[in-house]
Amino acid sequence: MSKKIIVSAAVIIFFLFFLTRSMALEGLEKKKVPDALNPGLDHLLALVSPDSKATFDPRRIEKILDFMLTPKNDQTLYYADKKFGANSVYYEFDIWSDLNYILQYDFNSEIPSYALRPSSMRLSYRIDVNSQIHPLPKFWDFLSSPDFPITFRSIEHIEITPDLNTGAYFKYDIDEVLILCKHQGRNLFISISKMKENSDVGKKGLVLGKDEDWHYFYSGQPGISIRGLGWVKSYMYDFHNISLYYDVGGGASRVRCGTFKWLRAGWANLNMVTTKHIHRGLERFARDYKAILEYPSLPKAQELASIFSNYEKLTLDDLRKKVENHINILKSLLGDEKLDYKNFAEQIQSGRYLNQMTRQEMQAVLIKENMKSILRQ
Numbered sequence: 001m002s003k004k005i006i007v008s009a010a011v012i013i014f015f016l017f018f019l020t021r022s023m024a025l026e027g028l029e030k031k032k033v034p035d036a037l038n039p040g041l042d043h044l045l046a047l048v049s050p051d052s053k054a055t056f057d058p059r060r061i062e063k064i065l066d067f068m069l070t071p072k073n074d075q076t077l078y079y080a081d082k083k084f085g086a087n088s089v090y091y092e093f094d095i096w097s098d099l100n101y102i103l104q105y106d107f108n109s110e111i112p113s114y115a116l117r118p119s120s121m122r123l124s125y126r127i128d129v130n131s132q133i134h135p136l137p138k139f140w141d142f143l144s145s146p147d148f149p150i151t152f153r154s155i156e157h158i159e160i161t162p163d164l165n166t167g168a169y170f171k172y173d174i175d176e177v178l179i180l181c182k183h184q185g186r187n188l189f190i191s192i193s194k195m196k197e198n199s200d201v202g203k204k205g206l207v208l209g210k211d212e213d214w215h216y217f218y219s220g221q222p223g224i225s226i227r228g229l230g231w232v233k234s235y236m237y238d239f240h241n242i243s244l245y246y247d248v249g250g251g252a253s254r255v256r257c258g259t260f261k262w263l264r265a266g267w268a269n270l271n272m273v274t275t276k277h278i279h280r281g282l283e284r285f286a287r288d289y290k291a292i293l294e295y296p297s298l299p300k301a302q303e304l305a306s307i308f309s310n311y312e313k314l315t316l317d318d319l320r321k322k323v324e325n326h327i328n329i330l331k332s333l334l335g336d337e338k339l340d341y342k343n344f345a346e347q348i349q350s351g352r353y354l355n356q357m358t359r360q361e362m363q364a365v366l367i368k369e370n371m372k373s374i375l376r377q
Contacts, residue, residue: 027075028075028076028077028276028279029073029075029076029077030076030077030079030275031076031077031078031079032078032079032080032081033067033078033079033080033090034063034067035081036063037063037064037067037080038080038081039060039063040060040061040062040063040064041064041080041242041260043056043057043060043061044061044064044190044192044242045083045192045194045240045242047177047179047192048175048176048177048192048193048194048240049175049194050153050175056149056151056179056181058149058181058182058183058188062183064244064258065183065188065244065246068092068244068246068256068258069246069248069256072092077089077275077276077279078090078091079275080260080262082262083240083262084238084240084262084264085238085264085271086238086239086240086262086263086264086271086273087262087263087264087271087273087274087275087278088260088261088262088263088275088278089259089260089261089275089278089279089282090258090259090260091258091259091261091279091282091283091286092256092257092258092259093257093286093290094254094255094256094257095254095255095257095289095290095293095294096252096253096254096294097253097254097255097293097294098187098247098249098253098254098255099140099143099187099188099189099245099247099255100140100143100187101253101293102189102245102255102293103139103140103143103189104140104301105292105293105298105301105304106293107136107139107178107189107191108136108138108301108305109126109135109136110135110301110302110305110308110309111301111304111305111308112124112125112308112364112367113156114364114367114368115292115304115308115367115368115371116288116289116292116293117285117288117289118214118288118368118371118372119161119211119212119214119284119285119287119288120160120161120281120284120285120288121158121159121160121161122159122160122161122169122216122218122361122364123157123158123159123171123360123361123364124156124157124158124159125156125157125360126154126155126156126157127155127156127157127173128154128155136152136154136178137152139178139180139189142180143180143187148180148181148182149179149180149181150179150180150181151177151178151179151180152177152178152179153175153176153177153178154176154178155173155174155175155176155196156173156174156176156193157171157172157173158171158172158173158174159171161205161207161214161216162205162206162207162216162217162218162225163202163205164207164211164280164281164284165277166202166224166225166226166234167204167205167206167207167224167225167226168202168203168204168205168223168224168225168234169202169203169205169216169218170199170200170202170203170235170236170265171199171200172195172196172197172198172199172200172236172239173195173196173197174193174194174195174196174239175193175194175196176191176192176193177190177191177192177193178190178191178192179191179192183246186246186247186248186249187246187247188244188245188246188247189244189245190242190243190244190245191241191242191243191245192241192242192243193239193240193241194238194239194240194241195236195238195239195240198235198236198237199235199236199237199265200235201222201233201234201235202222202223202224202233202234202235202236203218203219203220203221203222203223204219204221204222204223204224204225204230204344205217205218205219205225206219206225206334206341206344208330208333208334209333211284212287212288213372214368214372215326215329215330215333217330217334217344218361219343219344219347220356221343225341232267233267234265234266234267235265235266235267236263236264236265237264237265237266237269237271238262238263238264239261239262239263239264240261240262241259241260241261241262242259242260242261243257243258243259244256244257244258244259245257246258257286257289259282261278261282263277263278263281291375292371292375295374295375297374297377298374299374307370308363308367308370311363311366311367312363316359316362319359319362319363319366320354320355320357320362322362322366323354323357323362323365323366324354325369326365326369327348327353327354330348330353331345331348331349334348
């Protein structure tokens, strides 16, 4: 059989696998967001390029904010126009608190983003802010400031958890613009981001047990975790995201969180991502984000920051000892897997998996385990 036929067959198998997973999510009615939103979306997306000369104008996104406040059907999947050759989804949910509270936990340099997104992010850290190496400002301190809007730029490094469809996980850098402003007297925070370039090649990972338990295995081996397709070299080719946090109130503290996301990823430069894959990923993020921020006994942001900072003081040996319990859980869950992952299990049993973990990776495990224990009190 010629190489061309083999490659073509692999493409078909890979496509059919994604199609099958997408069909499993049938049941949602698809509906396009109003075309009137496009000028505002284009305006926001134009701001994120590092060389952009555009200036944020809150008047140009009024239709987006109006749309966020309109009633919606829970059984409807909303999407926007294709951009950058990528499919998109609009997804929203409410946090029953105010923007001041949210900003003290999220977009806080002392609390890593993955602590609030444990099933979506493995690691995240900002490596550049306003072309300087310094932490983000305390946005919540600006909420009473008359000088709006306030805009900050940063570059963030992100590593995601294993994909629910393929098991692949990726790492990449994003350009990000963060905007704090007001609209009709209400506080509004906007995060706009885009990938700087293609992600690193996808690597084989596993979601072990229930996804909400946050037990993930990262093999370090290029490929995807699908029998017969482990050799596939997948990439994230493009990613654009607009997240708006709108302090809508209405008799109680309430923030409407709305996200427009475009994603192009796959193999051999083919986009395998459907709107339903994107929707599923946003549901995954929102599930944990909402549960954490609405948890009634969540420690104050400064208390969490203090707990997390203690991990910075530990030696590598101390970190490894603290991570051992998590490693033992992975070992047990790998033993329950029906698929043949002997190579993965060997990494755990030999000690290589733990010994190769970086300081940042171990700290991330401990922070997530800490968050889990808080939520289960």
